[in-house]
Amino acid sequence: MADRNDTAAETKKPANNRGIVIACLVFASTMGGMAYAAVPLYELFCQVTGYGGTTQRAEQYSDTILDRTVKVRFDSNVNGLPWTFRPKQREVEVRIGETIQVEYVATNNSERTTSGQATYNVTPQTAGAFFNKVECFCFTEMSLEPGESIDMPVVFFVDPAIVDQRETQNIETITLSYTFFPHATEAAPVAAAPVGDEKNSDSL
Template structure:
């Protein structure tokens, strides 16, 4: 009887351990999926790693002081695009300005890319406010097609007060396009001989 009870206890113990392992693995997978959006949110809030801020409105304070901004454009392997940066400008701090990047598809077929960005020096990211940009948006270009992509931004005047940024002389906004698969639109697909929405 004692041996039977011990065997049952072992089975219960093993089952509990297995259940705990499944819960742990499931939790780790969930955390892995959440890590990217959470890290992106953290960067957007803090400006960490040169992540710029998103602004819904223009700055209402413009200083009588300029801060040169340069631009950099790159494409990763696998995307045969000619990607050109905007020209260097010297806006006043707090002034809202627009610049234009240009991308051209040099391949013989339609290709899709998605751009990511960063700002250097990284400390300036928290003060670089983008009102409009093309980052994280799928862009599809036909063979030989060119597209102008605007970026609207301003540099927060608070950049002149923070100890780590008050001596910054130049900011560089850099974009890199990576190849991506275009998202398929959600649409009703009519099967042969079957009605869609009650119609043949």
């Protein structure tokens, strides 16, 4: 009797294991889909609130400039792209509330056209809500031909309100960091050429 029960238990184990594996895969796929859908909403939330060191978007310049300066450093990173990407200057010292323009430059080092898109953040994270960008290349698809370089301006100012908050009033250095990632573009379908037509369409 004991042998029969042991055999039944052994038969159930593979079935139970398969059920657990399937449940895990379904759970992982569901969570992955939710995470993908949440990315645009998270980016929007960060841009509005400055959460997680994400800078603010500004429609106009500051009308107040303080007699106090802060050092702004510029960082650049590339993830999965054959690009060289760097700021033209590594740091500037600006008056709080003063509008400044700096430039980054990107170069495609490969032998084919590639596209990228940049994300950004600032450190310390508490400064994100006070770092205002009037013009920026972030979240914009950039396509570079082989060997092509492009200058990308960033126009920003540090909100004077930064000195009114206890957790930010003593900040002396802010780092603005960009990371370029590949941007997957869907190829446009090519219509079949009529029979006998010598002109062929090239895929873009």
